[in-house]
Amino acid sequence: MKKGKLIVVTGPSGVGKGTLVRSLLERHRDLYLSVSATTRAPRRGEIDGKHYYFVSRPQFQEMIAANELLEWAEFAGNLYGTPRRPVEAQIDQGRWVLLEIELVGARQIRANFPEALRLFILPPSMSELERRLRNRSSDSATAIALRLDRATEEIAAASEFDFQVINDDLETALKNIEAVLFARCP
Ligand SMILES: Nc1nc2c(ncn2[C@@H]2O[C@H](COP(=O)(O)OP(=O)(O)O)[C@@H](O)[C@H]2O)c(=O)[nH]1
Ligand SMILES: Nc1ncnc2c1ncn2[C@@H]1O[C@H](COP(=O)(O)OP(=O)(O)O)[C@@H](O)[C@H]1O
Numbered sequence: 001m002k003k004g005k006l007i008v009v010t011g012p013s014g015v016g017k018g019t020l021v022r023s024l025l026e027r028h029r030d031l032y033l034s035v036s037a038t039t040r041a042p043r044r045g046e047i048d049g050k051h052y053y054f055v056s057r058p059q060f061q062e063m064i065a066a067n068e069l070l071e072w073a074e075f076a077g078n079l080y081g082t083p084r085r086p087v088e089a090q091i092d093q094g095r096w097v098l099l100e101i102e103l104v105g106a107r108q109i110r111a112n113f114p115e116a117l118r119l120f121i122l123p124p125s126m127s128e129l130e131r132r133l134r135n136r137s138s139d140s141a142t143a144i145a146l147r148l149d150r151a152t153e154e155i156a157a158a159s160e161f162d163f164q165v166i167n168d169d170l171e172t173a174l175k176n177i178e179a180v181l182f183a184r185c186p
Helices: 017-027 057-065 086-093 103-112 124-136 141-156 171-182
Strands: 006-010 031-032 067-073 077-083 096-101 117-122 163-166
Touching: 006 103, 006 163, 017 096, 017 103, 017 171, 057 067, 057 077, 067 086, 067 103, 077 086, 077 103, 086 096, 086 124, 096 103, 103 117, 124 141, 163 171
Parallel strands: 006 096, 006 117, 031 096, 117 163
Antiparallel strands: 067 077
16 A cells, blocks of 8 residues: 655744644545643643653653654643554545644654655744733743744744745645655655
């Protein structure tokens, strides 16, 4: 069977990655979203096994030691990683797998899976990024400050990615992502 594709979506926290990925999954039922493991505490409404696998630091360290993660990184004081087995199983079945991950993990994927398609989502401006993070009301002021600090560093690396998409108008951004995915992955 023809192997599936690995598609990496990266961009600063609050840029709208989750929103874009959710819309893509609704519109293209054959896409598969990898569920990450994290040591971050669940936000209101987040479900274990659906949004993330919420694990302790020792559990996460065990996953690293057992080589169960395809990539992992520390972000704003918490560990995040992609469980290897489900991703490999889906790719072996010919499905396209989306990874919504930060920059350090995206670099690991580039090193280990050079064939992966990597997209970077940009905000229309830093002030709009900050507005989105604050309006989302999901993080403490400290967590927002850590995310904004990191955003500048991540945006500086946007050109390392195969494609850059600005998430200003949501529908336009979605169309641009679809154009990239379906032009490159016939
Ligand atoms: N490297 C890596 N990053 C991840 C993974 N899962 C999520 N992330 C990234 O970790 C960052 C923080 O995620 P989260 O705490 O959910 O905050 P949010 O992006 O602001 O909603 C985001 O940039 C995510 O894309 C993963 O498995 N690996
Ligand atoms: N194109 C857009 N225009 C305005 N607001 C947006 C847009 N895309 C996402 N948002 C809002 O921005 C906030 C952050 O989006 P989210 O998907 O959680 O970002 P991320 O997953 O990148 O951290 C959410 O409140 C979301 O509704």
